[in-house]
Structures are given as C-alpha cells and as structure tokens.
Amino acid sequence: MAIAERKTGFDLPVTVEQFPVQTPFKFSRDFIRSVREANERVEIKTMTLEHGHATDPIINSLKKGAQRGIGTVLRADKVAPTISGDSSIPEQVDEADLPQVQFQLVNPPTLVQKIPLLGRLMGRDHRKSYIVDDTAWFGGLNLENSNFSDLDFMVKITKPGIVNALVREFERKDKPKNDYMVECDAQTKLLVDVGKRGQSLILDTATELVRKAEKLVQVFSLLLPDGKFASALEDARKRGVDLSPVTGRADALGVPISRLIQKIYEVYFERFHSQIPLIRDDHVVHAKLLIVDGKTVLFGSHNLSTLGVLAGTAEMAILSENPELVRSLERFFQSQVDRIKSGRKFIEDVLKDTDY
Numbered sequence: 344m345a346i347a348e349r350k351t352g353f354d355l356p357v358t359v360e361q362f363p364v365q366t367p368f369k370f371s372r373d374f375i376r377s378v379r380e381a382n383e384r385v386e387i388k389t390m391t392l393e394h395g396h397a398t399d400p401i402i403n404s405l406k407k408g409a410q411r412g413i414g415t416v417l418r419a420d421k422v423a424p425t426i427s428g429d430s431s432i433p434e435q436v437d438e439a440d441l442p443q444v445q446f447q448l449v450n451p452p453t454l455v456q457k458i459p460l461l462g463r464l465m466g467r468d469h470r471k472s473y474i475v476d477d478t479a480w481f482g483g484l485n486l487e488n489s490n491f492s493d494l495d496f497m498v499k500i501t502k503p504g505i506v507n508a509l510v511r512e513f514e515r516k517d518k519p520k521n522d523y524m525v526e527c528d529a530q531t532k533l534l535v536d537v538g539k540r541g542q543s544l545i546l547d548t549a550t551e552l553v554r555k556a557e558k559l560v561q562v563f564s565l566l567l568p569d570g571k572f573a574s575a576l577e578d579a580r581k582r583g584v585d586l587s588p589v590t591g592r593a594d595a596l597g598v599p600i601s602r603l604i605q606k607i608y609e610v611y612f613e614r615f616h617s618q619i620p621l622i623r624d625d626h627v628v629h630a631k632l633l634i635v636d637g638k639t640v641l642f643g644s645h646n647l648s649t650l651g652v653l654a655g656t657a658e659m660a661i662l663s664e665n666p667e668l669v670r671s672l673e674r675f676f677q678s679q680v681d682r683i684k685s686g687r688k689f690i691e692d693v694l695k696d697t698d699y
Contacts, residue, residue, distance in 0.1 A: 362668045363499045363698035364675040367484055370473075370497040371401055377475040378404040378413075385415045386474040386513050387486070390467060390644075392419035394434045395488035402436060402486070409443035417441060418513075419486070420468040421448040422456050436486075450657075466538060469644045469651065470659040472509050473497070479506045481661060483631045483644055493629035494563070494591070494689050496675055498642070498661075498668070499698075504528035505661070512659070531663040536645070538657035545645040545660045546652055550575045552635045559637060561676050562588040562647065563630035567608040570649040573616045580619060587680065588621055591628040604650065622680060626689045631660075632672060639664050640672050675699035 365373060378385055385408050394402070409415040419436075438446045450468045473480040482497035484490055500506055504527040512525065512533060522544035525533040534545045553560055553575035560579055562568070567590055568576055580586055592605075612619075633641040643660030645651065651658065663669070678699060682689065 361500065361502050362665070362671045364496050364671045365480070365499060365698060367397070367491040367493070367495055367497070369698070370480055370482075370484065370499075371397070371491070373499065374473055374475065374480060375400055375404040377478060378408045381408055381411075381413045381475050383414065383476050384474065384510075385413055386472075386510070387417045388470055388472045388513060389418070389484075389486045390420045390469050390471065391485040391487040391490075392417070392436045393487055394436060394440075397488045397491035398486045402440070405444050406441060409441075414445075415443070416445040416447065416513075418447040418449055420450050422450055422452045422465070422467050464650075464654050466655045467651075468538065468657040470535075470657055471644055472513060472659070474506070474510055474513060477501065477503070477506055479509045481509065481643065483629055483642075489627070490629055492690060493627040494624055494679060495629040496632075496699075498671070502528070502531075502665075505531055505533075508533045527661075530665040531661060531668075534641075534643075534660045534662055536652075536656070536658040538655045540655035541652060543645070543652040543658070545641070545643070545658055546572060546647060546649070548660075548662060549633050549641055549645075549647050552633065552639060552641065553579055556584045556635045559585045559635070560587070561632070561634040561673075562586075563628055563632040563676065563679075564588065564590050564648065565627070565629055565631070565646045566590065566605065566648040566650060567612040567621075568616060568619060568647070569608065569611060572647050572649075573612075573619065576619050577616055586620055587676075588619065589624060589628055589676075589680065589683070590621060591624050591626055622683060624679075624683050624689070632676065634669065634673060634676060637673060638669065640669050642672065671699055 385405060405415050405417055456465050471484060479500045480497040481500060483495050484497050508525050508527040519537055521539065522536045522542060527533055534548060536543050536545050550572050556579050568588060576586055631642060631644060631646055633647065641660055641662050645658040645660050
C-alpha cells in the first residue's frame with residue numbers, strides 16, 4: 344500500500360496508509376475512533392439511516408463529537424427509508440436523536456415516490472461518503488443494520504486530492520442539471536450522477552471500460568448485469584477476456600421488493616446473457632466495484648445496472664488508475680472470490696480486524 348506522510352503537532356512524520364479496504368465493522372471501529380480524535384469536521388452522506396446494533400455506535404459517536412464542538416453534519420435521503428411500506432424496517436433516526444448535530448433529510452419525496460414499495464425505487468439519493476478532518480471513507484455502505492453483514496467494503500482515503508474533492512462535493516450548494524466529473528489528481532476522478540432519469544455518466548464509463556478490456560474484468564454488484572453493461576461483458580467474453588462477475592442470490596435479500604426485482608433479473612439474465620459466467624455468493628453482495636485489466640477501478644454507490652438509471656437515482660463513484668488503490672481493491676476482490684469458492688461465510692471476514 345502507498346504510504347503518505349503527515350505532520351504531527353511535534354513535526355514528526357507519521358506514516359498513513361492511503362487506501363486500506365475495510366469490511367463494514369472494521370470501517371465502523373476505525374470511523375468511531377477517528378471521530379473521537381476529530382479536530383474540525385465530521386460529515387456523513389448516507390441513503391438509509393436507522394437505529395440498531397450496527398448503526399447506533401456510529402450515531403452515538405456523532406453526538407459525542409458534536410458535544411465537543413466538532414462541526415458534525417449527517418445527511419440522509421428522505422425517500423428511501425420512510426415510504427417503503429415495509430413494517431419490518433427498524434426505527435428511523437430523527438432530529439431529536441441528534442442534539443447539536445446538523446441533521447439534514449434531503450430529497451423530499453414527490454407524490455409518485457410516496458407510493459408504497461414503488462416509491463422506494465424512484466428518485467433516490469444513493470450517494471455515500473464519510474469524512475473526518477482530512478480522511479475519507481468511500482464505498483457502498485449505508486447506515487442500515489443489514490448492510491453491515493452484507494458483502495461490502497469502504498476504502499479509507501488519505502490522499503489529499505481525493506479527500507478534498509469529496510469534501511467539496513459534500514459541501515456543494517448548487518445542483519447541476521447534468522452528470523459531471525471532478526478531477527481529484529492525475530490518476531483519479533470523481534464521477535457524479537445527478538439523478539436525471541435515463542442518464543448515467545457512471546454506467547456509461549463502466550460500459551466503455553469493459554468494451555476496451557483486454558484481459559480481465561472483475562465485478563461486484565448487487566444486481567445481475569443488464570442492458571448495455573451486460574452486452575459489453577458478453578462482447579468481452581467473445582474476445583477472450585476473462586470475466587469474474589460476483590453477485591448474490593435473490594433469496595438472500597431481506598426486502599421483498601428487492602427479492603422480486605432480483606428474481607426478474609434472473610429470468611432476464613438466463614434469457615439474454617446466460618453465457619456470461621457468474622460467481623454466486625450466498626450472501627447479499629452490496630459492494631459495487633469494477634476492476635479492468637488490473638489497471639483501472641470504478642467503485643462507489645452505483646450498482647452498474649439500468650434499474651437505478653431509469654429510476655433517476657443520484658450516484659457517486661471514484662474512477663482511478665492509482666496502482667496502490669487498484670492493488671488494494673484487487674486483494675479484497677480476490678479474497679472474497681477465494682472465500683466464496685471455499686464455502687466460508689462472509690461473517691468470518693467481517694469479524695477479522697483486517698485491511699486489504
């Protein structure tokens with residue numbers, strides 16, 4: 344892993360790993376520890392937000408940080424957690440739970456989005472980022488209890504150009520009408536889908552990367568490949584590119600509407616793209632990752648599916664050719680493929696205090 348140097352108050356250099364890949368509970372422990380030591384800011388963007396055994400320690404750390412005078416902002420999507428029509432959803436977090444924290448529920452639902460079940464799919468703000476001072480964590484994890492036992496990851500980032508881009512994006516006041524790209528540094532870009540129905544810079548970029556692949560394509564996704572992304576995978580297979588798409592099984596999904604969608608996708612996939620080889624995990628695969636030829640990675644909130652695009656979902660992803668970031672994500676990907684093939688449960692990796 345690449346090592347960056349930062350200065351302490353005594354001007355002594357301290358080595359910092361720039362891109363460790365963390366499983367959900369490893370991320371939680373690291374994030375909470377960082378909040379305890381925060382000096383300036385704590386900023387969280389999540390789609391779903393709920394109380395529970397996995398999320399409450401993080402929520403409580405925010406309250407304590409705010410009580411110490413740290414500028415603490417928690418931003419969540421108002422559509423997804425409140426109108427699903429699913430009575431099994433745990434207690435939602437509200438402003439009274441977070442004294443002194445700047446709690447922001449964004450993206451208020453339209454009349455269409457208030458329709459039970461259907462509304463959960465339409466126009467969501469799916470973006471996630473976690474920031475403490477000059478460190479960021481980026482990936483697919485929501486503050487939702489079930490996500491912490493899903494196959495998922497967060498990348499801890501200390502490289503200034505990327506952290507600064509994520510901070511600027513979090514604090515952005517204007518609302519662009521079209522998707523856009525932000526240069527973080529010479530090797531890394533931040534891609535943002537604004538939620539314009541039928542438009543996705545991230546999915547277009549992923550598809551183009553697969554079209555240009557020469558040797559190997561590795562994918563984590565909640566949903567089976569579809570549309571132009573699946574067609575690009577099919578064409579890559581015909582060119583002799585080695586494909587490793589990893590996804591979960593429909594029966595593992597906890598929300599009924601999600602299970603139904605995955606079952607529909609399975610029928611579609613068998614009908615139109617059955618030649619694409621799949622690696623199936625018994626767990627929910629909530630991770631979103633594309634690695635091409637061991638040189639380029641794309642990861643973040645996008646499931647690389649047309650479903651979110653047609654629903655007008657706001658998304659965010661990092662596109663990078665940074666070799667250390669690529670290697671860290673390759674190690675994590677291969678560790679999970681090896682685990683799946685061995686029959687081990689993801690919980691065994693979740694409980695390890697390991698960076699990849």
